[in-house]
Amino acid sequence: MLTIGKLGQAARVKVPTIRYYEQIGLLPEPDRSAGNQRLYPNTALDRLAFIRHARELGFPLEAIRELLGLSDHPDQSCAAADAIARSQLQAVRNRIARLKALEAELQRMLAQCASGTISDCRVIEVLGDHAHCAHDHGQDLT
């Protein structure tokens, strides 16, 4: 049996985050000690590690909720899990593409900076006028 602190240490997840996961239903409510403290079975560590790992890979909590649901029914096809991972991969690739465009733009902006006064600062000027842009970074918010 693990206290919430030990569990957090073992899974490298902060204690308030564990309580938050419980609150939103990602982790089941554990039994309590006589003094009302949470006591986790060892299986909770697996589940929490799963969540942490998926978060590190950028999966949103709702996707993780689905994946956990799937892993609770090991007999079904894994097509759904595959689809979730695939869409996550797509999302990551999109983000990389957008960030690369931003990188190029920022680099260009800085290369032109004359380090003079604000009035001839390219950074300020470029930001003020989209026409200065080499790339079309349309609707992309980072």
Added chain:
Amino acid sequence: MLTIGKLGQAARVKVPTIRYYEQIGLLPEPDRSAGNQRLYPNTALDRLAFIRHARELGFPLEAIRELLGLSDHPDQSCAAADAIARSQLQAVRNRIARLKALEAELQRMLAQCASGTISDCRVIEVLGDHAHCAHDHGQDLT
């Protein structure tokens, strides 16, 4: 003089967002019409375009606030603006590096998926055990 709707259209910024920017002090409170509606001078368009553009490049609102402060004093050195842009470039590069590691990991995960049942699904398995990872995507949250 522009109504808030025209301004939003011209700058491609949604109306509630403009009001939000006013609320947090990024845009000055404009004059009002007899019927209490906001009326913007043309200069507001420049300022709003500046903000939108900087947001597209990933600058956080606080950095934009600083940049706007700088551009209000065109006689000073542009070193500060340069530094803000430089740190933004660094942040973008960090994000790219982290996302590339995630991309590789997700790709590897999917390549191994046998498309069988959940019980031998690599996606679920890899997520459950960090030891399966080729990369060390330590503390990186996307």
Added chain:
DNA sequence: CTAATTGCTCTAGTAGCTATAGCTTCAAGA
């Protein structure tokens, strides 16, 4: 036994908006 640590609940805050409700004002057509 005491002091330090850890745990508890509850509330509020973070970024950057977005959405809703319920109302008023404005502009254009009949």
Added chain:
DNA sequence: TCTTGAAGCTATAGCTACTAGAGCAATTAG
């Protein structure tokens, strides 16, 4: 001139995924 529909107003709440703090109770080490 009247009317109708669009656009505007304020205020509040919601979104993601946590994080921080207050004020208290329980546990553990010495």
